[in-house]
Amino acid sequence: MSANITCHCGVCGFEINDGKPCLSLLCGCTDCRHALEWCSLQGGAEPSSLPELIYVKSDILSVKGKEFMHAFKLRSTGRSTRIYCEKCFSIIGVDHKSYRDNVFMFFKYHCSTNCDLSIEPSAAIYLNDLQDASQISKLENIPLIFSFSEIETREFREIKRVSNSFNEINRPRYGQTLKSVIHSMSKIEILN
Numbered sequence: 001m002s003a004n005i006t007c008h009c010g011v012c013g014f015e016i017n018d019g020k021p022c023l024s025l026l027c028g029c030t031d032c033r034h035a036l037e038w039c040s041l042q043g044g045a046e047p048s049s050l051p052e053l054i055y056v057k058s059d060i061l062s063v064k065g066k067e068f069m070h071a072f073k074l075r076s077t078g079r080s081t082r083i084y085c086e087k088c089f090s091i092i093g094v095d096h097k098s099y100r101d102n103v104f105m106f107f108k109y110h111c112s113t114n115c116d117l118s119i120e121p122s123a124a125i126y127l128n129d130l131q132d133a134s135q136i137s138k139l140e141n142i143p144l145i146f147s148f149s150e151i152e153t154r155e156f157r158e159i160k161r162v163s164n165s166f167n168e169i170n171r172p173r174y175g176q177t178l179k180s181v182i183h184s185m186s187k188i189e190i191l192n
């Protein structure tokens, strides 16, 4: 079933073809933290120290309020491109090289959505970057990935939801991908 992902103020968002997320991860990385802190400083939602990332198929049926959307990278070498709303500083979509245009990601609680959010996180990643290490003891029954060492990378890739989401799969698409939406935007801001 289709679903919507919109910013908190509602001026912009996407309708996606499949509102059932394919993956959820908890992420302690510095980039997620910096991106959410930057948005929060401009008036967006408070960042959590271990945000939940929700992945959906990158199949966008319609785009609303594109004139309010901006794309940014933290650094010119950054591998993630994030789309935020210029009015409310929600982050409504994130593309990363490793997603291979199969999926895109959004942060739970940093946008509004009627996607089915009952999915449980499959792993917690980048725990070495976490500032509040007390969070780790609260994590139960999921793989804990601290630094993506060789062993951890293998363990991560063997998670079925991860390989299903990130590996190239030929599937019919009904709309456009987040990458193509980003390409159609006038520019990508580099925050530095």
Ligand SMILES: [Zn+2]
Residues within 6 Å of the ligand: 007, 008, 009, 010, 011, 012, 085, 086, 087, 088, 089, 090
């Ligand atoms: Zn907004």
Ligand SMILES: [Zn+2]
Residues within 6 Å of the ligand: 027, 028, 029, 030, 031, 032, 033, 126
């Ligand atoms: Zn992250």
